[in-house]
Amino acid sequence: MLGFGPHLVMDARGCVSRRLDDLSGLYKLLDSFPSKIGMTKIMPPYVFAHGEPGTAEYGLSGFVLIAESHISIHTFPVTGQVKVDIFSCEQFDVKQAVGLLQDWFKPKKCTHRVLQRGMEFPRRIDLSRDVVEADRARVGGRVRRVAAAPARQRAAQAGTAVAMARRAG
Numbered sequence: 001m002l003g004f005g006p007h008l009v010m011d012a013r014g015c016v017s018r019r020l021d022d023l024s025g026l027y028k029l030l031d032s033f034p035s036k037i038g039m040t041k042i043m044p045p046y047v048f049a050h051g052e053p054g055t056a057e058y059g060l061s062g063f064v065l066i067a068e069s070h071i072s073i074h075t076f077p078v079t080g081q082v083k084v085d086i087f088s089c090e091q092f093d094v095k096q097a098v099g100l101l102q103d104w105f106k107p108k109k110c111t112h113r114v115l116q117r118g119m120e121f122p123r124r125i126d127l128s129r130d131v132v133e134a135d136r137a138r139v140g141g142r143v144r145r146v147a148a149a150p151a152r153q154r155a156a157q158a159g160t161a162v163a164m165a166r167r168a169g
Contacts, residue, residue, distance in 0.1 A: 007115040010084040014108025020075040030064045037097045040067035
């Protein structure tokens, strides 16, 4: 199987403002959320306020590391927005995760998408051999072509690069 796993990206607006500015509430949400979607929390959440209170930039940010990767949430009380990322090397129920977040933040509008991350990498080490060998063959072909270039041409190219570096410095 190729790929590291799904990455849920959720943007919501028109959220309940008291939830967006509740440091303790965000901590509790991040503390309980992983187990609700079948993931394994490996450390307590880290939650903090940022920006100048009352400005559009002000908000809370929190994340929790999970054995499968991470969950992060960024809130913006003045604009009524929340941004969420859930990245996991294991499949999870996206509808359930989005539903739980919507129940908590109660947005008027919510969009989300799921990206499949790391599709060029096999998750199983025994399957990676084909990918690595194909990359080596491709790179090896380039190395052989460069090595076959006349030495005078390579020296001229190197001299040009050195002269350009001296002018830039």
